[in-house]
Amino acid sequence: MASRLSMVPIPLLSVSCENLHKIHQPSTLFSNPSLFAFYKTISSSKSNRRPQLVHVVNQELVQSADSKLTHDSQTAPQSSKLVLVVGGSGGVGQLVVASLLSRNIKSRLILRDPEKATILFGGQDEKKLQVWKGDTRDPGDLDPLIFVGVTHVICCTGTTAFPSKRWDGDNTPERVDWEGVRNLVSMLPPSVSRVVLVSSIGVTKFNELPWSILNLFGVLKYKKMGEDFVRNSGLPFTIIRAGRLTDGPYTSYDLNTLLRATAGQRRAVVLGQGDKLVGEVSRLVVAEACIQALDIEFTEGQIYEINSVEGEGPGSDPQKWRELFKAAQAQ
Ligand SMILES: NC(=O)c1ccc[n+]([C@@H]2O[C@H](COP(=O)([O-])OP(=O)(O)OC[C@H]3O[C@@H](n4cnc5c(N)ncnc54)[C@H](OP(=O)(O)O)[C@@H]3O)[C@@H](O)[C@H]2O)c1
Helix, strand or coil: CCCEECCCCCCCCCCCHHHHHHHCCCCCCCCCHHHHHHHHHHHHHCCCCCCCCECCCCCCCCCCCCCHHHHHHHHCCCCCCEEEEECCCCHHHHHHHHHHHHCCCEEEEEECCCHHHHHHHCCCCCCCEEEEECCCCCHHHCCHHHHCCCCEEEECCCCCCCCCHHHCCCCCHHHHHHHHHHHHHHHCCCCCCEEEEEEECCHHHCCCCCHHHHCCCCHHHHHHHHHHHHHCCCCCEEEEEECEEECCCCCCCCHHHHHCCCCCCECEEEEEECCCCCCEEEHHHHHHHHHHHCCCHHHCCEEEEEEEECECCCCCCHHHHHHHHHHHHHC
16 A cells, blocks of 8 residues: 655755666666667667757756746745646656646655655655655555545556666566556546646557557557547546657656756647657756646547757747647647
């Protein structure tokens, strides 16, 4: 049975790189080295072509003021949202959580190892961040109390596409991307306003090259099954299909450093619908897209694909994100 960990407010922790490297093994969906090289080739072979779905909004993506967290969370009005983040210790997930904290939006995490939250986010007031222990593969491990009061959900769980240490204990794509998503979604109350699921480009083409290689152990197939379960759940959903993730995971930092993370030059957002993109996307951009989608009513029931390219981006400007999502739907 899941158990809840309350976090006592203490100053944000500075954590040694050594410790954090132990937390996160940066091997994810596209991170198999040979496949990565293959994937890069494919991406770059298309890079001379102008992306068909480009909607670049010329604005700064990341504000990186030193005191951003302190400043924002003190000045932002307390939100009425309670966002359940699943996979909050992962690359995208930790950026989602840090960003919610900075926006003064309450979040609740389901983590297999709740201590990771303390290391990543420091001690936070329980009114802002609550952490429950739970493994999505086991429905019995998801305490119904976890879901009480939750208004929105962002699910960014995942594991490696190919056998790795992250599969230890049968934590395979089938168990995480399919069964885990199914178990989670089955527990959600019908009152939730939005469920955002981070998925992957290529899920509809897992029998075609190059995706069939990435899918050798079923990751794309199981991600699609997870997507379909969300779509058929009757819950208001948005699915974000990410390209190969870049930038981070920011595993060697504390929360303030997470908030200063930048998407490098890759800040301009390429957003489309369907499954046509081949390319990369900054984790920071994916995290921001998930948070923005929560508030944009017309993203309900929609599936987007996302890349990011060099250039300025929408930053955290809600209007610019509205325009991007709207333009994607208009194609
Ligand atoms: N990597 C890519 O290039 C790529 C491309 C497209 C889409 N994606 C997808 O994008 C999303 C985010 O990717 P990422 O690289 O940021 O993720 P990540 O770093 O691999 O993080 C995965 C998260 O899922 C959690 N998780 C794994 N198994 C779990 C379980 N059984 N129960 C509960 N939580 C579990 C992990 O928790 P622990 O800390 O307990 O392990 C971690 O928080 C994933 O869905 C991924 O598949 C990735």
